[in-house]
Amino acid sequence: MKKTITLFLTILLLCSPAAAPVVIAAAPPQIVLAGDSTVTDHAGWGGGFAELLKDDVHCVNMAKSGRSSRSFRSEGWWQKCLDQSPQYLLIQFGHNDQPGKGPARESAAATDFRDHLRTYVEEARRAGIRPVLVTSLTRRRWDTTGKIIPTLDEYAEAAKIVAMEKKVPLIDLHALSIEQCHRLGPLAFRAFEPMSASGVDHTHLNAEGSRAVAKLVAAALIVQVPELKPWFAPRELLPDLPRQSKIQQTVFTLHETTATITIRQRNATVLVYNKVSPAVPNGIDPIYRRSGFLHPVMSPAGQTVTATFPFDHPHQHGIFTAWVRTKYDGRELDFWNIAGRTAQVLHQRVLSTFKTEAALGFEVDLIHQTVEKSVVDILRERWRITVQPTDGSYHCFDLQTTQQALTDKPLTIEKYHYGGVALRGPVRWLQEPKGNQAIGDKRREPSRFVNDHRSERVQGNHQHARWVSLVGQLGGKAVSITVLCHNDNFRSPQAARLHPTKPYFCFSACVDGAFDIDKAHPYIGSYRYLVTDSEPDPNWLDKHWKRFNNE
Known part of the structure; x- marks a missing residue:
């Protein structure tokens, strides 16, 4: 009886001319990340990306170390991404598609790599998933002037071509990460890189680096997919304020x-x-x-x-x-x-x-x-x-x-x-x-x-x-x-x-x-x-x- 009365009152309120429109908030989205080690939680930007999302957003990181656009599919990881049935699927490959990685992983940037990305986009859409392409995080190979020598530009360009062709959102992380490197410089950027007794890792990211690069990804994603903006924690997403000089x-x-x-x-x-x-004084080595x-x-x-x-x-x-x-x-x-x-x-x-x-x-x-x-x-x-x-x-x-x-x-x-x-x-x-x-x-x-x-x-x-x-x-x-x-x-x-x-x-x-x-x-x-x-x-x-x- 109580439920009936409540339902009746609700209908009256909704039908009343004075009633305010009822806005039903969309359910929190599920986001899946697909890619290589530079996307993973432990060595890439994936962990930092998840920290930027609100607690009720479900982010599943399916990225796997050492995988390429070819091997990610052949080993069954792509199908596992589709099986998650997310609303959004971010896709980044390129590092392990390069020559020298072996026939099970290599994909030429101008041919097979583009075809793999096209197939990923098409299959995601058929599954009712919205794909987003992400160009490769840059490797930090520095020249003597403190500038990055790009090693993945042809793969980044291939992703941009497919994104334009398929009219799919694109995050140009390759360009964004190079600009970030130039802004910080080679010595300061080492704070974002894994360190071991054998030296620094110029490909992957430590926890601080994951958060820094994830901010680039999130900011670009909101521009490309504006409806995702409410699902990021506003404070976490704020860009670092310029330091007062x-x-x-x-x-x-x-x-x-x-x-x-x-x-x-x-x-x-x-x-x-x-x-x-x-400046070193005259006479001092x-x-x-x-x-x-x-x-x-x-x-x-x-x-x-x-x-x-x-x-x-x-x-x-x-x-x-x-x-x-x-x-x-x-x-x-x-x-x-x-x-x-x-x-x-x-x-x-x-x-x-x-x-x-x-x-x-x-x-x-x-x-x-x-x-x-x-x-x-x-x-x-x-x-x-x-x-x-x-x-x-x-x-x-x-x-x-x-x-x-x-x-x-x-x-x-x-x-x-x-x-x-x-x-x-x-x-x-x-x-x-x-x-x-x-x-x-x-x-x-x-x-x-x-x-x-x-x-x-x-x-x-x-x-x-x-x-x-x-x-x-x-x-x-x-x-x-x-x-x-x-x-x-x-x-x-x-x-x-x-x-x-x-x-x-x-x-x-x-x-x-x-x-x-x-x-x-x-x-x-x-x-x-x-x-x-x-x-x-x-x-x-x-x-x-x-x-x-x-x-």
Whole structure:
């Protein structure tokens, strides 16, 4: 009786002139993906594509590694796609159709490959399925100028010809992915590629790469098939916003160029991050080029407290990170002494520039990689640099570093007397040879180290320190830079290597023994830098360390 009354009332409402039209939402579609390994969930864009869809959309990835437009049918995978009875079927082949893949897979782009695509389109339509052709994801074969050398263009062209002939929607992923590669460049794109102990895979995608390429596919699909737009999660589909190259925040400004990121406080430079290597000075071997470090770091009065390409140790660059004695997959690697040409640390990409209510900063990725072929990216190091507000009498900024293994093999950091998070001071502060000897057009000036134990250069070497201060004179005026080591850091308070004659030191967790960096155990550190135009009071530094540690 209750159901009858409800039905009667519903009919009355529908028949009433005042009743609003009833819109019945379409059922969530089912989408099937057909293709080779570059479409799969584990090595292609398929996994990232599924993440972009709303939860109630059923996406079935039938792509299979190693298959071509010929073998996908002959092995029965195409029929399994049809048996799913989806509303939409995305089809991408080409990689394994190329010459050299064997007669069971090869298909000439101008003949058989086109015929296979035509048959796929026709059979899908007969089954009541709407096909969408996708041109091949590009291989990343780079020329010396950082541009892609296309290897699949004739297969991409064949797919476009069939799409036009059959009036079927087309996603030109080949062109879109090449444009994406050119926009990012060869080093930054490595963040999207699978990495193993044998080197980088320039064909397939890792999880981050899957999401990045899937956004290209989804955005193009919505243009070609607009009715699918409501079935994508809007937030997930939003394109990455262009990074702000200029940020103003109260007393701070940040300015990014193609080469650097500079942060100023009240028009005084605080620091400069180098995305590319600065020019190598005359007389210095170009082998010492390096990117991914801070220099110059400056005091409020404009004194530079760091150095790059110093003639005595040209591999030392401002504020930088590097390990010295390491082992990886049976290879001995030195990331610090780059003239040995076993390993190096490079800037890879800028992730973000940001501002908070009071501070300003940026996030970047650095790569610790081998130099010899094949080049292996062993660690990805993420820096988060945050410049903190002060009263203007000193500069303050934080460096947070996370070093994450990129392959299944660990990097073993062996016990050694230096290596880690380092600071190189001005050449004027060299203490050898003795005497007030001229260095070019500059003269040497006094400098010293002091730590929270009030120990200086010799006694303080390898002491476990909460902070270390490098103090000296430039032009007869006192200036200092102090590094605070956070209490949560690995092996904190960390041992600090203080060089007996040169103006550099580093917090070195490796002094206390070997350890591994692997996927389950990243190396994480947090350091605060204080730069003054005076010799700092140790008690003032103690207070800052406590503030840094929320004590």
